[in-house]
Amino acid sequence: MVLSVLALLLLVSGAWLGLAWAPPEREMGDVQRIMYVHLPAVWMGLLGVTLNFICSVVYLLPPLHLGKLIGPLRVLDELDADALAEASAEVGLFFGTLGLLLGSIWGRPTWGVFWTWDPRLTSMAILLVAYAGYLALRRFVDDAERRAAWSAVVGIIIAVDIPIIWFSVRWWNSLHQVQSSPKTVDPAMVLVLRWNAIAFLLLWLVFLSSRYVIAKSRRERELAPPALASEGAR
Amino acid sequence: MSSLPLFATAAGRIQGGWEFVWAAYGLTWAALTLYAASLWARRPRKEP
């Protein structure tokens, strides 16, 4: 796919930009360069989570028939909300985990430790465990319809918890000094960050669409009439 | 490199730390490759 090639090109050039072209940060030195992959990874994780929530809600609502409102939106009607929910959860979990690990690597030279109970790190960690549970649920339910309905319910429950987790962890840790967060003010750095962010976004789209296809074809096999199913499954 | 003041202060800078940068980028590339491979391996086979 053209998109994959483009994503790859952007990623490679983004890496070069991040590693060689961008200036060292005023306080953090070269370690700052980790931000160029850490932040986009985290953002893509959160994007996946958001999309999962939307799909969960959409699945539980009666069909929206967006195509009737605006013609071109018909393509949205044809999306399988449950398959998209599964895809976005897995891709989101992948990027989120990567982002968390990168944040940890960044933390070691900056704060001296691999982990702190910083609200953002902590909330992210909780979120990742929650979505791992979501994916486990999907794996352990065999009936396609039930899996879809129950996943949607769980997806909504988890998403609603996100702000609650955020606030409670912030309060919980408010006794401790809040760690300094990186400030990217240098325009050169902002450019590199944006470049990498777009590269990650394209990659996210590539992963998402391919995972969606996997999920959708599985669902079609499961929901197909028995004659076709036995033919296809072999 | 030389003795690293690992906590940044307004006056100072973190010197070096390139091993962490390489670790980060290496991890990123390895992870992306592995995940892409897993997606490729799981792609649905078309029945003739």
Place this chain on the structure above:
Amino acid sequence: MSASTRIPGLLRATWLLVRKDLLLEWRTRARANALFFFALATLLLFSFALGPDTTILRRAAGGTLWLAILLASVLALGESFRVEQENAALDGLRLAPADPQALFLAKALANGMLLLLLGVAILPVLGALAGLTLAPRIVMTLPVLTFPLSGLGAMALVLVLGCLAIAAPGTIYAAIASNARARDVLLPLLLFPLLIPALVAAAKATSLALEGDPMLQFGSWLGLLASFDLIYWSLGFALFPLVVED
């Protein structure tokens, strides 16, 4: 059902179902007893794991109490749907005129009450093990008014709100997990990350009720817990029908 009979009908159905569950609990007291001893064993484990130094146990008492209740809740919640599961009674309930929402309220209330009983039962034990005392006075700061509570009153409030916090999402997840594979690991896996804010709030509030609250934080933590309860009881009420319908 017309609107005028909807709410009384719901409440009545809920009441009948709660009564049924509580009667079942009472008749098979062995289960509640076993849960109590499980929670006790958990407290002992924590005491041994954290060391004989009672200062540490005292400071960790809030967290220890709620961890013990949480671990026991996994067993309690799992059981609460297994009874239906084994006798395919869930189908019977679904066919009965009972509203799935009444079913949710009833199950969640019954579970909540069981957990509350458990909490009340193990608190004195923890008190003895760790040498705990209740704070003499806790000032409750709500947005509109401020009033004093006794340490006991504060403790009671935390127990009630905390157990309700476990009961609502626990009931939904138990209903889902009881029909899935690997149900014994799936329930805690889903429930624990979700309950972290409630655990944090309950544990903190408990510590304050035990040791005193010089910085007047009790109200905030309780507020967090109460909001959690409100959100998840509403969400559970709305979503439970989707879980049990076919």
